[in-house]
Amino acid sequence: MPHHADFAPHDHASCVSTALRIADAACAARGVQLTPVRRRTLEILLENHAAMGAYDVLARLATDGFGAKPPVAYRALNFLVDQGFAHRIERLNAFVACALPGVAHDPAFMICRTCGTVAEADNAPGVGLRKSAASAGFRIEQTVVEAQGLCPACQPEAAP
């Protein structure tokens, strides 16, 4: 069952603080470090529910006094992805904060082509693909499921 819609207005400040709290706790539990760059990177991604390119993140980090070279951003982003605090959107070559951090899941996304908002759907890749794979003898290790389209707010208001 989903948390909330991501497209709809919501209490984003609590959205952010919850995610950071979960990340702090998960890192402590796993014995990995949510260092300043990494934490700041997560904060930047959390600012809104849209995907950001690595270089946009990098620019933000640089103005915050961190290193300004690509590996600085890529390392932090890859760390967040590895730990499940962020996801990479293949279609956009970009990154979003995870909407369900701390919980292992096979993410699926809905990407609005107008406003860039990315919402996460819980399960989705599901049945059809797993069935095809089974019948082909293919062993799935990881899935990418991304839908592009229009979010509720960006759809033409009326048809008649």
Next chain:
Amino acid sequence: MPHHADFAPHDHASCVSTALRIADAACAARGVQLTPVRRRTLEILLENHAAMGAYDVLARLATDGFGAKPPVAYRALNFLVDQGFAHRIERLNAFVACALPGVAHDPAFMICRTCGTVAEADNAPGVGLRKSAASAGFRIEQTVVEAQGLCPACQPEAAP
């Protein structure tokens, strides 16, 4: 209902000639041109069921006497994708020939991380995602569904 498995050995020559014949016919029917670069690009993709990067395709085109600059390859590849004769694999930033050319479909892929073979599953994105989208009010226009893993031939032969 699928055609054949793509992972299994098959009569690839007929696979190729069928695809080219279908492409020729579809272009004629639609009033678009399968020009020499475009046709050659499709032939190159059809050589095997693996994804190729645009620059690899470009290198092949160049040795065949076509232009050697990126737009030459990207334009031909985008044409093939637009016409449904090839697909872009987002995960790999690469392209494959379509396994069901001429038929409109929402493709889903199984990508072997060892041998690079890409097989197409017929339907897959399906139910879960469409349901999430409907409940969120999101209007899907296009889907990306890509599974990575091991094809039958690349799986460790035995466990015990």
Next chain:
DNA sequence: AGCTGTGATGTTATACTATTACAAGGCCTC
């Protein structure tokens, strides 16, 4: 034939995305 519109190809230049390799610092344990 000459004109014109359209679509295809080619090139230049540049933008965007990502990684490899190496240097330096912190911190922990022994």
Next chain:
DNA sequence: GAGGCCTTGTAATAGTATAACATCACAGCT
């Protein structure tokens, strides 16, 4: 305080993709 390990920083480069412009081929028209 020496050796390991992890993290950060930088330099250099690799890989992917597009914008902008010039040219050519061809169809349709006069």
